[in-house]
Amino acid sequence: MRDKRMTMFNMLRGAAAIALALGVGAIFIFLSSDEPLTALRYLLIGPIVSFRDSGVSFNAQYLFQIFAGMIPITFTGLAVCVMFSANQFNLAAEGCVLAGGFVGGILGVYLNINSGWHAVVCVLVATVVGGLIMLIPALLKVKLGSSEMVTSLMLNFIILYIAMHYLNFHFADRSKGSTMTYPFKPTAIIPSLVPGNSKMTVGIIVALLATVLIAFFMYRTRWGYSIRMIGINESFSLYSGMKVGSTIVLAQVIGGMLAGMGGSLEVLGRYQTYLWRDLPGYGWVGITIAILAKNNPAFVPLAAFFIAYLNKGCLLMSTYCDVPVEMIDIIQAAIFLFFAAEQFMSGFRQKLVVKTTREDLMKLETQRRLEGGSNNA
Amino acid sequence: MLSLLQSLFKPDFLFAVLRITAPILFATLAAVVAERAGVVNIGLEGMMMITALFGFLFSYWTQSWVLGVLGAIMVGVLLGLMMGFFALKLKTDIILAGIAINMLGAGGTIFMLNMFTGLRGNTGNLVSPNLLIPTIQIPLINKIPILGEILSGHAVLTYVAFLCVFLVWILIYKTPIGLNIRAVGENPDAASSVGVSVLKIKYIAIGISGGLAGLGGAFMSMYYSQGWNSGMVAGRGFIALAAQAMGRGEPVGAMLSSLLFGLAQALRTKVSGLQGVSSFLVSMIPYAATLLGLVAYSISLKRKARKHVIKVVKN
Numbered sequence: 034m035r036d037k038r039m040t041m042f043n044m045l046r047g048a049a050a051i052a053l054a055l056g057v058g059a060i061f062i063f064l065s066s067d068e069p070l071t072a073l074r075y076l077l078i079g080p081i082v083s084f085r086d087s088g089v090s091f092n093a094q095y096l097f098q099i100f101a102g103m104i105p106i107t108f109t110g111l112a113v114c115v116m117f118s119a120n121q122f123n124l125a126a127e128g129c130v131l132a133g134g135f136v137g138g139i140l141g142v143y144l145n146i147n148s149g150w151h152a153v154v155c156v157l158v159a160t161v162v163g164g165l166i167m168l169i170p171a172l173l174k175v176k177l178g179s180s181e182m183v184t185s186l187m188l189n190f191i192i193l194y195i196a197m198h199y200l201n202f203h204f205a206d207r208s209k210g211s212t213m214t215y216p217f218k219p220t221a222i223i224p225s226l227v228p229g230n231s232k233m234t235v236g237i238i239v240a241l242l243a244t245v246l247i248a249f250f251m252y253r254t255r256w257g258y259s260i261r262m263i264g265i266n267e268s269f270s271l272y273s274g275m276k277v278g279s280t281i282v283l284a285q286v287i288g289g290m291l292a293g294m295g296g297s298l299e300v301l302g303r304y305q306t307y308l309w310r311d312l313p314g315y316g317w318v319g320i321t322i323a324i325l326a327k328n329n330p331a332f333v334p335l336a337a338f339f340i341a342y343l344n345k346g347c348l349l350m351s352t353y354c355d356v357p358v359e360m361i362d363i364i365q366a367a368i369f370l371f372f373a374a375e376q377f378m379s380g381f382r383q384k385l386v387v388k389t390t391r392e393d394l395m396k397l398e399t400q401r402r403l404e405g406g407s408n409n410a
Numbered sequence: 411m412l413s414l415l416q417s418l419f420k421p422d423f424l425f426a427v428l429r430i431t432a433p434i435l436f437a438t439l440a441a442v443v444a445e446r447a448g449v450v451n452i453g454l455e456g457m458m459m460i461t462a463l464f465g466f467l468f469s470y471w472t473q474s475w476v477l478g479v480l481g482a483i484m485v486g487v488l489l490g491l492m493m494g495f496f497a498l499k500l501k502t503d504i505i506l507a508g509i510a511i512n513m514l515g516a517g518g519t520i521f522m523l524n525m526f527t528g529l530r531g532n533t534g535n536l537v538s539p540n541l542l543i544p545t546i547q548i549p550l551i552n553k554i555p556i557l558g559e560i561l562s563g564h565a566v567l568t569y570v571a572f573l574c575v576f577l578v579w580i581l582i583y584k585t586p587i588g589l590n591i592r593a594v595g596e597n598p599d600a601a602s603s604v605g606v607s608v609l610k611i612k613y614i615a616i617g618i619s620g621g622l623a624g625l626g627g628a629f630m631s632m633y634y635s636q637g638w639n640s641g642m643v644a645g646r647g648f649i650a651l652a653a654q655a656m657g658r659g660e661p662v663g664a665m666l667s668s669l670l671f672g673l674a675q676a677l678r679t680k681v682s683g684l685q686g687v688s689s690f691l692v693s694m695i696p697y698a699a700t701l702l703g704l705v706a707y708s709i710s711l712k713r714k715a716r717k718h719v720i721k722v723v724k725n
Contacts, residue, residue: 061521061525064525065521065524065525122505124509173705173708177705177708177709177712178708178711178712179704179705179707179708180651180655180704182450182452182505182651183648183651183652183655183700183704184701184704184705186645186648186651187645187648187649187652187697187698187700187701187704188701190645190694190697191694191697191698191701194690194691194693194694194697195690195691195694197690198688198690198691198694201688201690202688317509317512317513320506320509324506357520357521357524357525357530359517359518359520359521359524360517360521361517362513362514362516362517362518362521363513363514363517363518363521365510365513366510366511366513366514366518367510369502369506369507369509369510369513370496370500370502370506370507370510371500371502373502373503373506373507374496374500374501374502375500375501375502376499376500376501377500
């Protein structure tokens with residue numbers, strides 16, 4: 034009874050937080066748009082349907098695009114889940130996505146492997162690079178006690194400028210108007226799963242596989258247990274003999290590997306050349322997803338779907354209406370604030386707990402009375 | 411190389427260092443006040459973006475830069491209190507609340523600029539000189555040969571920034587509120603046991619922190635980059651967190667480390683003018699310097715801790 038009610042309450046609370054966030058979004062839409070209802074329609078149901086004169090019809094291509102949008106953010110979501118589970122506020126997933134995409138992209142242009150292994154090698158190297166980068170904040174934290182938050186934030190900018198330097202001075206295709214590399218070799222491109230231009234590539238399968246692996250790792254292995262334990266109580270973990278230092282490093286390296294892999298799958302799957310000239314923002318979205326999934330890897334794809342859906346909705350809204358695409362940031366910030374709020378709706382929870390306890394006591398009372406009655410007889 | 415070295419000892423370079431330091435100093439002081447009350451204000455970056463936008467908008471609407479600056483401070487305080495409400499009342503993790511503010515700062519500002527003015531990404535043609543923070547010549551000092559060139563002729567807020575170092579020092583060490591802030595930051599349970607309202611003090615600290623960030627934001631849009639644009643703050647809020655750590659949460663330490671980062675940034679502008687230097691690697695200087703500075707600071711801290719242990723053991 035109690036557990037069931039609490040699960041119900043948690044689900045209700047999550048739904049209320051999301052509804053509130055969307056409500057905040059709606060307020061801004063009404064404030065900024067001349068045709069708010071059309072805009073809302075695009076945001077809420079636009080991502081999976083197409084509007085025609087004859088009415089509304091389901092659009093499979095749109096759904097594939099949402100799945101495509103899930104690829105990078107599932108990876109960063111998982112990365113953040115693992116790192117935040119160990120209580121490591123490492124924010125360099127952002128930089129690792131860029132580094133992974135850059136390394137994967139460059140290998141996709143210059144490596145000569147004439148088979149499907151080309152793409153595999155690109156992605157794996159990007160994965161390793163992501164992991165190596167995360168060693169920096171992780172080791173600084175463990176060896177010197179520097180805040181991983183600040184070092185990882187600085188690292189993002191450093192990675193960006195190093196990648197930009199090499200892109201501009203070594204790998205740029207000068208025949209193009211804007212800065213980009215030469216096109217990827219066909220063998221390096223991640224193949225699409227469905228016909229059409231949705232960019233739903235094999236990457237989504239890899240993302241789901243990674244989810245299963247990470248969920249298994251976090252909940253069914255010794256290392257995963259240590260990571261979660263350290264997140265809950267670091268001193269306790271230390272005194273109970275866990276290798277806290279190496280586990281903290283491990284969590285961040287895994288985070289970096291996931292982000293690097295996601296970046297390379299995104300770059301090689303979505304584009305023909307490497308052309309990111311700014312941090313792509315997937316690392317921050319990963320934090321939103323980790324919050325929505327409550328740091329549980331198993332829920333990451335669901336949360337990623339939700340965010341990809343909203344993203345698509347905001348894109349449509351800015352294309353067909355007068356609402357800027359940055360709406361998504363406002364909604365995300367609201368989700369951040371309400372969904373992560375422990376005390377949100379705490380009054381209601383309090384009432385629920387009181388009610389449940391009262392009911393339990395009543396039941397006990399009647400039971401005892403019944404038993405007492407039978408004894409007397 | 412020689413010409414570079416020569417240019418570093420010219421007054422205009424040191425003038426630039428002070429100008430570039432000012433917004434970082436505001437943000438660092440904001441981080442100091444929050445940190446002393448035990449609050450990690452990672453939302454500084456977003457606060458500066460948002461206050462920069464509103465500072466400029468207020469000054470545009472009222473056609474008065476003073477009201478613009480005051481508006482920016484007000485918005486900063488409100489943002490701080492909002493962050494406090496979510497973190498302290500609703501118990502959102504303070505770091506997540508800060509990141510939410512940063513998201514609002516990154517995308518929400520572009521949205522709001524569009525909503526209020528219909529412009530995209532920057533304030534463009536709204537900018538006119540009377541909306542910007544004026545510079546002032548300090549009498550007497552501007553007559554001194556080299557020193558005058560360095561110290562005189564800055565924007566009003568540049569002087570305010572350095573004045574704020576003193577004010578924050580007074581606030582923290584010489585006022586009852588400052589005493590409470592320190593008590594709450596060092597040991598909230600002890601503070602609460604002697605009747606200090608921990609919550610209230612934290613709200614006050616984070617509100618002041620927001621107000622200081624507002625000054626930094628106003629400086630950015632109303633003087634430094636002469637108008638608002640979406641990539642304007644460029645990690646200064648994050649650098650401030652590092653500067654706060656290196657300054658050990660002391661106002662004067664904060665000023666010194668801010669000056670260091672200001673120097674790194676000024677160096678970047680000087681070096682990027684040279685031939686054959688990659689502008690991208692030069693852009694990296696402030697962030698790399700921050701990272702290295704933080705590492706050096708951590709090493710020194712570690713050494714000190716070890717020495718302390720040895721001393722204790724010997725005794």
